[in-house]
Amino acid sequence: MNQDSNIYIESASSRVALYEDQTLCTQLLKTITVATPLQILPSKIPGAGVGLFITKNIEDGEEIFRSEPLVNCVMNGMQSLVCDYCYCSREGVIHPSGRFRTTEDTMPDMKACGGCKFCYYCSKACQKKAWKRYHKYECVMFSEAPNMHPRTRALYRLLNMNKNELLSNELWVALNGLQPHVKEHLSTANAELVIGASQFARARTDTDLSISEVLSLYCTLLTNSLCIFPAEGKTIGTSLDIVASLMNHSCDPNAFVFFEGSSLRVRSIRKLLSGDEITQSYTDVDMDALIRQQVLKSDFFFACHCNRCEKQIRTHEERFPGKIDQLERSQQQLIQLINEAVCLTDVNKIEADVRNIATQVFPDGNWPDDLEPLPSLRIRLAGILKAQGRLIDALKQGIRGCMLSERRIGGTWVRNLFDLLQIIARVVSLPKQTTSIPDPDFPNQDQMWHILHGYLHELVLGATKTFGSGTGYTKAIKGWYSDCLRSDNAPEPGTKAFAKRFKKAQSKLLLWAGVDENRAIVLT
Numbered sequence: 056m057n058q059d060s061n062i063y064i065e066s067a068s069s070r071v072a073l074y075e076d077q078t079l080c081t082q083l084l085k086t087i088t089v090a091t092p093l094q095i096l097p098s099k100i101p102g103a104g105v106g107l108f109i110t111k112n113i114e115d116g117e118e119i120f121r122s123e124p125l126v127n128c129v130m131n132g133m134q135s136l137v138c139d140y141c142y143c144s145r146e147g148v149i150h151p152s153g154r155f156r157t158t159e160d161t162m163p164d165m166k167a168c169g170g171c172k173f174c175y176y177c178s179k180a181c182q183k184k185a186w187k188r189y190h191k192y193e194c195v196m197f198s199e200a201p202n203m204h205p206r207t208r209a210l211y212r213l214l215n216m217n218k219n220e221l222l223s224n225e226l227w228v229a230l231n232g233l234q235p236h237v238k239e240h241l242s243t244a245n246a247e248l249v250i251g252a253s254q255f256a257r258a259r260t261d262t263d264l265s266i267s268e269v270l271s272l273y274c275t276l277l278t279n280s281l282c283i284f285p286a287e288g289k290t291i292g293t294s295l296d297i298v299a300s301l302m303n304h305s306c307d308p309n310a311f312v313f314f315e316g317s318s319l320r321v322r323s324i325r326k327l328l329s330g331d332e333i334t335q336s337y338t339d340v341d342m343d344a345l346i347r348q349q350v351l352k353s354d355f356f357f358a359c360h361c362n363r364c365e366k367q368i369r370t371h372e373e374r375f376p377g378k379i380d381q382l383e384r385s386q387q388q389l390i391q392l393i394n395e396a397v398c399l400t401d402v403n404k405i406e407a408d409v410r411n412i413a414t415q416v417f418p419d420g421n422w423p424d425d426l427e428p429l430p431s432l433r434i435r436l437a438g439i440l441k442a443q444g445r446l447i448d449a450l451k452q453g454i455r456g457c458m459l460s461e462r463r464i465g466g467t468w469v470r471n472l473f474d475l476l477q478i479i480a481r482v483v484s485l486p487k488q489t490t491s492i493p494d495p496d497f498p499n500q501d502q503m504w505h506i507l508h509g510y511l512h513e514l515v516l517g518a519t520k521t522f523g524s525g526t527g528y529t530k531a532i533k534g535w536y537s538d539c540l541r542s543d544n545a546p547e548p549g550t551k552a553f554a555k556r557f558k559k560a561q562s563k564l565l566l567w568a569g570v571d572e573n574r575a576i577v578l579t
């Protein structure tokens with residue numbers, strides 16, 4: 056750390072915890088749409104600072120609040136696909152009327168801003184609103200440096216909004232009350248980049264703020280930004296929402312955040328009691344504790360001591376004594392394989408790589424089927440195989456990945472089940488002679504229909520609970536389910552006759568895929 060860094064750290068360390076000013080907290084909570092009154096108080100998690108609390112009991116699957124974030128920015132590489140105002144996407148699979156898009160639907164036609172040629176809009180109306188709210192101040196700056204990271208663009212947007220008095224005093228004070236972790240950011244390998252980007256943004260926006268203030272704001276963005284993750288998946292941008300930033304992390308969270316267009320939604324994924332702290336997950340909740348801990352430490356500067364982490368790490372120590380460090384390194388290598396798998400098409404090569412990595416921990420080369428990141432890798436492989444038209448292989452990988460992942464709750468579970476169902480739906484519609492591949496262990500076509508109906512029934516319930524019945528994604532899934540039921544005369548989920556047939560069909564499928572019966576989906 057150089058001398059400059061120390062000056063920035065000293066001037067940034069005078070932060071007053073938001074809960075100290077309850078008048079400001081009340082003002083801040085008025086900026087969101089709440090289903091249940093909330094409170095900003097000291098967190099119950101040791102060392103976590105400020106937290107967000109609920110003041111009434113709520114059920115699992117209820118909305119907690121929704122908000123229009125202070126700033127949203129589209130991901131790099133997606134500008135021409137996503138409207139920089141309403142966040143509709145040219146690649147979005149949901150039609151505005153709440154059904155899946157078909158090939159006949161016309162997609163929103165994104166047009167670039169004539170000035171910067173960097174931000175795109177789906178309509179003149181969106182372009183006008185964006186221009187008035189923020190784009191007229193930043194257009195030239197973006198045209199001169201088009202490859203800025205979205206969080207750096209967010210910094211420009213906020214500095215310009217502040218300079219042009221578009222942010223209320225309350226919001227500005229609250230924004231500056233968030234945890235920036237300046238010292239920690241300046242202790243990482245990125246310190247020079249963080250300082251450089253702040254100095255450059257200060258000069259370009261010609262703000263009155265000091266360099267320490269700009270740096271602190273940038274660090275606040277780095278620590279508090281959320282991914283813009285629509286219900287149907289795939290991150291399209293980055294966002295800063297002050298109230299959502301106050302939700303601390305748990306690896307077993309009680310709330311789930313997603314986006315519908317540009318607006319942020321928070322829903323409960325468990326029952327919450329009045330006085331409970333609302334928690335979200337900052338990492339991929341499906342990942343193993345060792346990986347989650349790495350991300351939390353490097354990006355958010357804390358060690359998680361939640362029950363799930365403590366239990367998983369204890370189990371690893373018992374199951375793989377003396378091998379924890381190697382296990383962590385091998386998990387990292389597997390994650391790299393998952394990230395690269397998008398552009399790899401040779402599935403046999405990927406499987407050989409998995410065996411090689413596995414031998415570092417497991418001499419027989421067999422990575423346990425239920426140990427992450429193998430289930431996640433299988434889900435990724437299933438997608439690649441599906442795209443190659445190898446549906447039966449895709450189904451085997453998809454079943455093993457989905458059924459052996461640990462959690463059956465929240466957005467990732469719903470999306471994984473959705474992807475699996477897309478494969479099952481294509482297998483079901485294969486001509487009979489193709490599906491009845493000469494494999495007596497594979498369920499027959501009628502049985503595949505039962506599985507499709509049963510899993511779709513669960514998907515409808517999961518999507519309704521996680522995303523709410525009003526979102527386009529849930530409506531589209533419900534529509535798919537009713538179309539599917541209409542096209543088949545078999546008994547429907549909810550009847551005893553169906554439950555019996557479904558159970559038998561699913562057992563056969565799991566046996567064929569090599570998945571233990573105790574991982575079967577039990578119909579609700």
Ligand SMILES: C[S@@+](CC[C@H](N)C(=O)[O-])C[C@H]1O[C@@H](n2cnc3c(N)ncnc32)[C@H](O)[C@@H]1O
Pocket residue numbers: 098100101102103104105106232233234236278279300301302303304305354355356357358359360
């Ligand atoms: C997005 S902010 C959350 C609001 C924050 N508590 C505050 O006081 O402004 C993220 C930071 O909160 C703290 N934090 C969140 N969850 C935590 C946890 N489970 N344990 C310890 N610290 C946590 C960490 O300092 C983290 O970098």
